[in-house]
Amino acid sequence: DQQVKQNSPSLSVQEGRISILNCDYTNSMFDYFLWYKKYPAEGPTFLISISSIKDKNEDGRFTVFLNKSAKHLSLHIVPSQPGDSAVYFCAASAFGNNNDMRFGAGTRLTVKP
Amino acid sequence: DVKVTQSSRYLVKRTGEKVFLECVQDMDHENMFWYRQDPGLGLRLIYFSYDVKMKEKGDIPEGYSVSREKKERFSLILESASTNQTSMYLCASSSYEQGGGSNQPQHFGDGTRLSIL
Numbered sequence: 274d275q276q277v278k279q280n281s282p283s284l285s286v287q288e289g290r291i292s293i294l295n296c297d298y299t300n301s302m303f304d305y306f307l308w309y310k311k312y313p314a315e316g317p318t319f320l321i322s323i324s325s326i327k328d329k330n331e332d333g334r335f336t337v338f339l340n341k342s343a344k345h346l347s348l349h350i351v352p353s354q355p356g357d358s359a360v361y362f363c364a365a366s367a368f369g370n371n372n373d374m375r376f377g378a379g380t381r382l383t384v385k386p
Numbered sequence: 387d388v389k390v391t392q393s394s395r396y397l398v399k400r401t402g403e404k405v406f407l408e409c410v411q412d413m414d415h416e417n418m419f420w421y422r423q424d425p426g427l428g429l430r431l432i433y434f435s436y437d438v439k440m441k442e443k444g445d446i447p448e449g450y451s452v453s454r455e456k457k458e459r460f461s462l463i464l465e466s467a468s469t470n471q472t473s474m475y476l477c478a479s480s481s482y483e484q485g486g487g488s489n490q491p492q493h494f495g496d497g498t499r500l501s502i503l
Contacts, residue, residue: 277428307491316390316476316494317429362428372417372436374492376429 279377296363390495409477418460
């Protein structure tokens with residue numbers, strides 16, 4: 274049973290515009306959320322995280338928003354750049370136990386020049 | 387920078403063979419993980435280890451075993467490879483933060499694409 278869902282397998286945006294990647298989760302015990310980026314032929318790399326005590330975390334062009342009541346988080350990339358083209362995975366864990374981290378299926382982002 | 391190295395990028399094996407996938411990390415991390423990545427399913431945890439000689443089953447341990455004889459090395463073993471084990475295998479490691487648990491991101495290797503014929 275997929276506790277973390279990324280319902281959009283792909284997203285295409287124009288360079289300079291905003292990219293919004295979405296993620297939904299079902300387990301109300303999740304309290305730590307992460308986004309990973311994966312280029313072809315490389316492993317996922319950690320991008321940004323947020324704990325459940327916050328509703329927003331920002332790091333440069335990347336912002337993650339958490340809506341606990343809706344069990345929804347999103348990653349905003351502004352402005353989008355062609356180098357952002359990759360697969361983005363959402364992940365979540367509970368009680369500080371990152372040994373039990375659940376991943377979404379990923380969203381492939383394409384940023385067109 | 388954390389470096390997680392997987393011994394092979396591509397591997398082709400035959401049904402019934404015993405297959406070893408090796409992973410080494412250089413950051414003295416306590417935790418190490420093996421995942422497989424399949425289209426539409428994301429990353430699924432096979433096994434993890436939180437210390438030398440310790441191992442815990444993940445979501446899909448059937449058909450796999452692991453070995454952690456040294457802190458920096460975590461091996462995944464396919465006891466008798468089958469075609470449904472054709473996949474991308476990813477190793478990861480993370481540190482354990484003392485005093486209340488860990489919320490440390492996992493660091494991944496570049497993956498091993500395994501094909502079982």
